[in-house]
Amino acid sequence: MSGAAREGIGQPVRRKEDFRFITGNGHYTDDISRPRQTYAYFLRSPHAHARIRSIDTSEAEKAPGVAGIFTGRHVADDGLGGLICGWTVTSKDGTPMKVGPHPILALDTVRYVGDHVAMVVAETLAEARAAAELIEVDYEALPAAVSLGSCQKPDAAQVHPEAPRNTCFEWELGNKAETEAAFAKAARVVKLDLTNNRLIPNAMEPRAAIGEYDKGSGIYTLHTTSQNPHVARLVLSAFVGVAPEHKLRVIAPDVGGGFGSKIFIYAEETACVWAAAKLGRPIKWTADRSEAFLSDAHGRDHLSHAELALDADGKFLGLRVKTIANLGAYLSTFSAAVPTYLYGTLLSGQYDIPAIYVEVDGVYTHTAPVDAYRGAGRPEATYLVERMVETAARETGIDPADIRRRNFIRSFPHQTPVIMNYDAGDYQASLDAALEAIDYKGFAARKSDAAKRGKLRGIGISSYIEACGIAPSAAVGSLGAGVGLWESAEVRVNPTGNVEVLTGSHSHGQGHETTFAQLVASRLGIPLSNVEIVHGDTDKVQFGMGTYGSRSGAVGMSAIVKALEKIEAKAKKIAAHLMEAAVEDITFENGAFTVQGTDKSLAWAEVSLAAYTAHGFPSGEIEPGLKEGAFYDPANFTFPAGAHVCEVEIDPDTGIVEIVKFVAVDDFGTIINPMIVEGQVHGGIAQGIGQALLEHGVYDPASGQLVTGSYMDYCMPRADDLPSFTLGFTKTVCPSNPLGMKGCGEAGAIAAPPAIINAVTDALGIRDIEMPATPARVWQALQSAAPRAAAE
Amino acid sequence: MSVISMTVNGKPASADIEARTLLVQFIREQLGLTGTHVGCDTSQCGACVVHVDGRAVKSCTMLAAQAEGAEILTIEGLAPNGELHPVQAAFREHHGLQCGFCTPGMIMTAVDMIRRIPDLDEETVREELEGNICRCTGYHNIVKAILAASQEMR
Ligand code: FES
Numbered sequence: 001m002s003g004a005a006r007e008g009i010g011q012p013v014r015r016k017e018d019f020r021f022i023t024g025n026g027h028y029t030d031d032i033s034r035p036r037q038t039y040a041y042f043l044r045s046p047h048a049h050a051r052i053r054s055i056d057t058s059e060a061e062k063a064p065g066v067a068g069i070f071t072g073r074h075v076a077d078d079g080l081g082g083l084i085c086g087w088t089v090t091s092k093d094g095t096p097m098k099v100g101p102h103p104i105l106a107l108d109t110v111r112y113v114g115d116h117v118a119m120v121v122a123e124t125l126a127e128a129r130a131a132a133e134l135i136e137v138d139y140e141a142l143p144a145a146v147s148l149g150s151c152q153k154p155d156a157a158q159v160h161p162e163a164p165r166n167t168c169f170e171w172e173l174g175n176k177a178e179t180e181a182a183f184a185k186a187a188r189v190v191k192l193d194l195t196n197n198r199l200i201p202n203a204m205e206p207r208a209a210i211g212e213y214d215k216g217s218g219i220y221t222l223h224t225t226s227q228n229p230h231v232a233r234l235v236l237s238a239f240v241g242v243a244p245e246h247k248l249r250v251i252a253p254d255v256g257g258g259f260g261s262k263i264f265i266y267a268e269e270t271a272c273v274w275a276a277a278k279l280g281r282p283i284k285w286t287a288d289r290s291e292a293f294l295s296d297a298h299g300r301d302h303l304s305h306a307e308l309a310l311d312a313d314g315k316f317l318g319l320r321v322k323t324i325a326n327l328g329a330y331l332s333t334f335s336a337a338v339p340t341y342l343y344g345t346l347l348s349g350q351y352d353i354p355a356i357y358v359e360v361d362g363v364y365t366h367t368a369p370v371d372a373y374r375g376a377g378r379p380e381a382t383y384l385v386e387r388m389v390e391t392a393a394r395e396t397g398i399d400p401a402d403i404r405r406r407n408f409i410r411s412f413p414h415q416t417p418v419i420m421n422y423d424a425g426d427y428q429a430s431l432d433a434a435l436e437a438i439d440y441k442g443f444a445a446r447k448s449d450a451a452k453r454g455k456l457r458g459i460g461i462s463s464y465i466e467a468c469g470i471a472p473s474a475a476v477g478s479l480g481a482g483v484g485l486w487e488s489a490e491v492r493v494n495p496t497g498n499v500e501v502l503t504g505s506h507s508h509g510q511g512h513e514t515t516f517a518q519l520v521a522s523r524l525g526i527p528l529s530n531v532e533i534v535h536g537d538t539d540k541v542q543f544g545m546g547t548y549g550s551r552s553g554a555v556g557m558s559a560i561v562k563a564l565e566k567i568e569a570k571a572k573k574i575a576a577h578l579m580e581a582a583v584e585d586i587t588f589e590n591g592a593f594t595v596q597g598t599d600k601s602l603a604w605a606e607v608s609l610a611a612y613t614a615h616g617f618p619s620g621e622i623e624p625g626l627k628e629g630a631f632y633d634p635a636n637f638t639f640p641a642g643a644h645v646c647e648v649e650i651d652p653d654t655g656i657v658e659i660v661k662f663v664a665v666d667d668f669g670t671i672i673n674p675m676i677v678e679g680q681v682h683g684g685i686a687q688g689i690g691q692a693l694l695e696h697g698v699y700d701p702a703s704g705q706l707v708t709g710s711y712m713d714y715c716m717p718r719a720d721d722l723p724s725f726t727l728g729f730t731k732t733v734c735p736s737n738p739l740g741m742k743g744c745g746e747a748g749a750i751a752a753p754p755a756i757i758n759a760v761t762d763a764l765g766i767r768d769i770e771m772p773a774t775p776a777r778v779w780q781a782l783q784s785a786a787p788r789a790a791a792e
Numbered sequence: 793m794s795v796i797s798m799t800v801n802g803k804p805a806s807a808d809i810e811a812r813t814l815l816v817q818f819i820r821e822q823l824g825l826t827g828t829h830v831g832c833d834t835s836q837c838g839a840c841v842v843h844v845d846g847r848a849v850k851s852c853t854m855l856a857a858q859a860e861g862a863e864i865l866t867i868e869g870l871a872p873n874g875e876l877h878p879v880q881a882a883f884r885e886h887h888g889l890q891c892g893f894c895t896p897g898m899i900m901t902a903v904d905m906i907r908r909i910p911d912l913d914e915e916t917v918r919e920e921l922e923g924n925i926c927r928c929t930g931y932h933n934i935v936k937a938i939l940a941a942s943q944e945m946r
């Protein structure tokens with residue numbers, strides 16, 4: 001294979017970014033130090049709900065090393081706005097969602113444990129922390145609304161006076177009348193109550209920020225752990241009012257994982273960059289893990305009741321769903337969109353369901369804000385649909401694989417009753433491949449073999465679909481988004497022929513520096529090492545929307561394709577001029593411009609150089625230089641889909657669930673780098689297993705204290721909790737973007753939980769078990785299901 | 793304040809520090825070796841693993857003063873001449889890292905694991921990684937990389 005072919009699209013190219021990470025030369029925010037920097041420490045609320053009668057900072061101000069103490073009063077006096085939610089959801093009665101203020105530092109009320117009360121800035125972190133202990137806050141503790149099930153009751157404590165019954169919105173989607181009619185003619189109705197457990201993100205790099213202000217230029221600089229630095233800059237300038245956009249530079253250097261939690265604009269980085277100007281010195285803050293648990297936006301946390309109507313042949317007729325979604329104490333940057341447009345719109349799953357009606361109440365509680373996390377809405381939808389389908393299979397006696405086959409959507413495009421228009425897919429192909437890989441037919445034998453060993457064996461399927469790309473702009477705009485969701489790229493060809501690509505996407509583990517370079521190198525016929533991907537700095541890169549929702553391939557790379565097309569067009573013009581030929585006669589292949597039918601040819605580097613020497617360009621026709629930009633707005637979401645199948649064995653004595661095999665077969669459309677894509681799937685599955693078996697963010701229902709506030713209490717998946725995974729791919733090309741890509745970052749986190757719970761409930765012979773299916777819960781389920789025993 | 797001295801990546805290192813300074817703080821803040829990371833405050837995540845006198849240690853669990861006179865090896869010292877250590881090379885080859893934040897700790901743990909246990913199998917690697925958390929990779933490729941490196945280093 002030639003060098004170019006080895007580095008091209010579809011090849012498992014080893015990552016360009018790895019060298020710096022494996023040698024300890026990465027630059028994460030906390031690794032960066034600025035001259036004369038100070039350290040911030042945030043005094044946080046110990047109460048879930050309290051009125052602040054007074055804050056006395058006088059003693060703290062005298063403490064050694066203290067440079068400044070900032071409270072909500074300073075923020076308000078400075079005229080700064082609060083943090084915003086960039087998506088407006090409208091209730092079914094036509095009223096907009098009810099939004100309480102979200103101050104950067106609390107003014108007179110704290111609304112969750114960990115809420116920000118004051119920022120102490122000192123010469124060292126230890127001094128800042130010590131001084132914070134001297135701040136006297138006179139709290140009047142108030143009752144808190146903590147549990148999702150009771151926060152809408154009339155006597156529940158109120159989080160925001162603006163939102164009676166703690167209800168932010170009562171949203172609906174689908175067709176109620178048609179769904180009622182479908183249920184009226186149903187031969188069978190399957191019902192289930194489902195909990196989607198709260199997750200705490202835990203990117204391994206804690207959030208961090210360094211705020212700076214240059215008095216001479218009036219320019220603020222913020223280094224921050226962000227998935228979308230331009231969006232952060234826009235929010236901080238246009239809404240919070242820290243500085244005008246052109247006077248604020250946001251840099252997201254190496255970022256150690258995000259999973260959604262680093263999309264949002266938080267109080268800490270806002271306070272650091274704002275106060276840096278007040279102090280005239282840089283302010284650095286890095287969360288410790290306990291703060292991360294308390295204050296990173298959490299994920300999931302739904303209570304749902306679902307009903308599925310079937311005809312006598314097991315064909316789905318209608319689905320109706322009522323969900324209560326926890327938003328936490330304040331609306332975070334995208335939180336209103338997650339349990340609505342990223343959730344309700346996916347409730348058709350892979351199935352032809354003629355009528356769907358969903359109602360979602362978004363509710364406030366005195367807990368940390370809840371926002372997009374690793375799949376964002378789509379895991380919740382998939383969990384609900386796939387648990388319902390599995391339950392329907394069991395109640396009708398139809399094999400779980402068969403009931404899926406009977407109901408799969410088979411012709412495309414397919415308009416669902418819940419907005420989405422699926423463009424391409426072959427769901428049976430993925431399911432068949434997954435069943436083959438796990439030897440579905442041999443399961444019965446394996447089950448009886450396990451029973452002989454005293455183990456309970458179960459198998460579970462999850463046929464998932466997700467909507468990725470999070471676009472197009474017109475569509476998301478009509479649904480309430482405050483931003484457009486396109487992506488940008490600029491391709492800069494240097495005179496020597498090497499290339500810089502500035503992308504509005506941001507990489508925090510996804511390997512863009514490699515994948516994007518593969519695309520560019522193969523299109524231009526140059527070595528991978530001659531391509532540099534630049535991202536994460538608003539001073540270098542044009543406005544871009546960042547990375548989340550598995551959008552960077554489908555949207556970000558499409559923008560690069562568009563820019564490359566312009567580059568090629570212009571380079572051809574230059575080549576035509578140099579070779580005195582007509583542009584139409586120039587072909588560009590493998591890095592060479594050739595006049596068709598002749599042996600006249602110019603190398604890429606020669607044309608690049610000529611673009612900058614610009615000698616004798618026909619004036620007005622060709623501008624010097626070779627640099628092009630593009631903004632790409634897709635025509636549709638993309639729809640990755642597939643089938644994950646899981647086989648478990650349960651020890652009835654301990655309740656421990658062992659995943660003996662996990663197969664994932666995914667259709668991501670075109671794959672640029674299979675090695676990276678597989679890695680993305682592995683990580684997602686691990687999160688899915690974490691949600692299904694281990695992880696649970698728990699607040700004490702009375703006090704609102706976070707019970708699972710450290711790695712001692714919150715069960716992170718570790719290497720010995722997980723098996724190795726078996727992956728496969730099927731492919732239908734996505735018709736709505738030039739590369740045919742769909743996105744892969746969240747598939748595992750979306751697909752895995754129902755596969756596992758379907759397997760666990762199959763093994764236990766029970767209808768349902770709440771996630772996480774911990775040994776204690778499994779053991780309890782076994783006791784109440786007794787006398788059904790292992791050797792049955 | 794007191795002066796402590798040790799050898800870090802083969803070079804003498806000494807500083808006047810507060811007694812409460814943790815080894816990881818000394819390495820990151822005093823020496824500016826920021827390849828060693830801090831991912832938690834309960835000694836659970838393993839992002840901070842370095843070698844102290846040849847053994848893998850979570851550098852957030854000990855005071856710098858306790859390392860007085862010790863030989864410390866951090867991720868920056870693993871490939872002194874620019875040639876990657878086989879474990880580093882295996883992490884790259886097998887895509888054992890995504891965001892890279894857990895990676896230095898993972899690699900330092902793996903080097904020690906391979907030294908201690910001659911016949912590593914998957915189950916042992918998974919058990920040995922109990923003290924290192926990765927949120928990105930699902931461990932699949934980390935395990936693969938460590939097994940491959942251990943084969944290679946036999
Ligand atoms: S920082 Fe040392 S174990 Fe987490």
Ligand code: FES
Binds near residue numbers: 509888895
């Ligand atoms: S690679 Fe990101 S935490 Fe391990």
